[in-house]
Amino acid sequence: MARSTVQQVMTREVVTAGPNTPYKRLVGLLAGHRISAVPIVTEAGRVLGVVSEADLLLKPFRPDDADSSTPAAFRRGAEHHGDADALCARDLMTSPAVTVLPTATIAEAAQVMREHHVKSAPVVDKASRLVGIASRVDLLSIFLRDDDSLREKIVHEVFEGPQWGGTGNVQVAVDGGVVTLRGLLDRRSGVDLAGKLTAAVDGVVAISNQLTFGVDDVWHDRYVRPNW
Numbered sequence: 001m002a003r004s005t006v007q008q009v010m011t012r013e014v015v016t017a018g019p020n021t022p023y024k025r026l027v028g029l030l031a032g033h034r035i036s037a038v039p040i041v042t043e044a045g046r047v048l049g050v051v052s053e054a055d056l057l058l059k060p061f062r063p064d065d066a067d068s069s070t071p072a073a074f075r076r077g078a079e080h081h082g083d084a085d086a087l088c089a090r091d092l093m094t095s096p097a098v099t100v101l102p103t104a105t106i107a108e109a110a111q112v113m114r115e116h117h118v119k120s121a122p123v124v125d126k127a128s129r130l131v132g133i134a135s136r137v138d139l140l141s142i143f144l145r146d147d148d149s150l151r152e153k154i155v156h157e158v159f160e161g162p163q164w165g166g167t168g169n170v171q172v173a174v175d176g177g178v179v180t181l182r183g184l185l186d187r188r189s190g191v192d193l194a195g196k197l198t199a200a201v202d203g204v205v206a207i208s209n210q211l212t213f214g215v216d217d218v219w220h221d222r223y224v225r226p227n228w
Helices: 023-033 053-058 073-081 106-116 135-146 147-159 189-199 219-223
Strands: 036-039 047-052 120-124 131-136 166-173 178-185 207-208 212-215
Touching: 023 120, 036 131, 036 219, 073 207, 106 135, 106 189, 120 212, 131 135, 147 166, 147 178, 147 189, 166 189, 178 189, 189 207, 189 212, 189 219
Parallel strands: 178 207, 178 212
Antiparallel strands: 036 047, 120 131, 166 178
């Protein structure tokens, strides 16, 4: 079963900056384009790092402003970086950047972002060249498919697909991305398989598996053992 990949939902026109881009220009890029981070790239398009809102807020703190009430982490950053006007992207960026490949699935990209606590990730090819950027909003776009289209996708990919080996009658209903399966199958293993395959379809929010079965082959396989 084909899964949606990052290259299907990513933004291809990416706002970028070079390593020498000054602090104020970086602030202007984020504010002007209403984005939370900007990839820092070489002239050849290779990603060096990312400057985020958090990077810009934390690092330009000036030593003159630091007093005893200033958190130690801010004072250390100020001592290291100095005046904000003198800072550029190479001083501010988080490197190496958290990136994803265009062939990664939506689930894989979401896991990477969750593990690293980032709102977006540059999409790079195998040579680390920028080809796009994927945000949390982009990843969530798979759930915007209308119910009729999602139902057709489930019927085609699951119950008309090669992985489905169940026998019996299955009715599929979708309401707000929540899928309800009804009908009678020959075996309990088919009920379990129907739920598993349906859950794997991109855009499914939840499943109500109301399928029934004639023979509990799962119980038989688990608990009936031959007498040797």
